[in-house]
Amino acid sequence: MDVAIVAESQTPDEPTRDIYFETKRRGLSVRYIPIQRLSVRIADGNAVVETRGGRVDASVVVIRGIGYVIDSSTFMRRVSILKILEREGTVTINPVDALLSCRNKLETIYLLSKAGVPVPPTAVTEDLYYGYITAKDMGKVVLKPIQGSRGFGAMMFEDPEQAFQVMRTLLITRNPLYIQKYVEKPNRDIRIIVVDGRPIGCMYRVSTTWKTNIAQGAVGVPCKITPELEEIAVKATNAIGLIYSGVDIGEGREGYVVFEVNASPDWRGFKQATGVNPAVHLVDYIQRILKK
Numbered sequence: 001m002d003v004a005i006v007a008e009s010q011t012p013d014e015p016t017r018d019i020y021f022e023t024k025r026r027g028l029s030v031r032y033i034p035i036q037r038l039s040v041r042i043a044d045g046n047a048v049v050e051t052r053g054g055r056v057d058a059s060v061v062v063i064r065g066i067g068y069v070i071d072s073s074t075f076m077r078r079v080s081i082l083k084i085l086e087r088e089g090t091v092t093i094n095p096v097d098a099l100l101s102c103r104n105k106l107e108t109i110y111l112l113s114k115a116g117v118p119v120p121p122t123a124v125t126e127d128l129y130y131g132y133i134t135a136k137d138m139g140k141v142v143l144k145p146i147q148g149s150r151g152f153g154a155m156m157f158e159d160p161e162q163a164f165q166v167m168r169t170l171l172i173t174r175n176p177l178y179i180q181k182y183v184e185k186p187n188r189d190i191r192i193i194v195v196d197g198r199p200i201g202c203m204y205r206v207s208t209t210w211k212t213n214i215a216q217g218a219v220g221v222p223c224k225i226t227p228e229l230e231e232i233a234v235k236a237t238n239a240i241g242l243i244y245s246g247v248d249i250g251e252g253r254e255g256y257v258v259f260e261v262n263a264s265p266d267w268r269g270f271k272q273a274t275g276v277n278p279a280v281h282l283v284d285y286i287q288r289i290l291k292k
């Protein structure tokens with residue numbers, strides 16, 4: 001087997017299907033495996049990752065998802081299996097450590113900031129009073145789930161008292177507080193997809209609300225990429241260690257800021273806006289790996 005694609009859903013999403021069919025089109029062997037079906041057997045000094053059907057012998061495993069509504073033990077099991085695959089010689093795309101850094105918005109913002117990528121001021125805490133003071137200091141703030149995507153669960157507050165009440169509720173339900181200064185921006189942001197160190201396309205996501213996710217109703221519109229945007233997107237991708245990524249960039253009053261980097265970006269809106277299918281570039285990369 002050349003390629004396996006792993007995600008949680010029993011029915012693969014559009015990017016997964018794009019990668020699957022692009023791989024097949026090039027005459028490579030490929031299969032989709034729900035992550036729940038990945039098991040590991042450790043015996044006689046060997047570790048074998050397998051399904052009911054036998055060993056997972058793919059040279060490259062594309063990880064499109066680990067799961068979202070899962071408990072910490074299931075999460076640990078899935079991460080360990082993927083790491084075992086990696087350590088036993090399979091090439092994982094994206095690499096597991098990079099995937100984990102992206103899943104954790106605190107880790108993402110730290111790595112971006114250390115790499116010199118502009119990011120909004122951000123505080124992360126489990127201390128309600130610290131959160132309250134921070135919200136007061138920052139003025140308008142966004143509270144985001146530390147693990148989250150598609151804009152789900154992100155909330156904006158202009159009033160620190162309202163923020164306080166929600167932060168208290170979040171803490172009672174064991175959600176740490178990720179508090180970010182709101183960046184004043186036009187009714188859009190910029191999404192760039194990077195594959196193997198190269199931006200392959202750029203779009204505005206134009207929205208009627210402050211959240212510019214396509215999943216929140218934003219519409220993709222082509223955007224001309226500039227050398228500055230290109231540098232930010234590539235630097236952000238490399239800071240996390242991703243082979244391919246979707247970078248979210250805001251046009252703040254004082255310049256660009258990166259909101260986050262996505263390790264398994266959805267690309268339906270991107271394909272429509274740019275006419276570029278990221279799967280083609282990703283499978284180019286996979287083919288280069290397989291030839292090595």
Ligand SMILES: Nc1ncnc2c1ncn2[C@@H]1O[C@H](COP(=O)(O)OP(=O)(O)O)[C@@H](O)[C@H]1O
Binds near residue numbers: 183189212259
């Ligand atoms: N600090 C912020 N200031 C202004 N807008 C923001 C801020 N953070 C996020 N947004 C908006 O919300 C969207 C979703 O936030 P993001 O950090 O990308 O999380 P998600 O993983 O949910 O996509 C961004 O694309 C952006 O439009």
Ligand SMILES: [Mg+2]
Binds near residue numbers: 151213248260
């Ligand atoms: Mg985003």
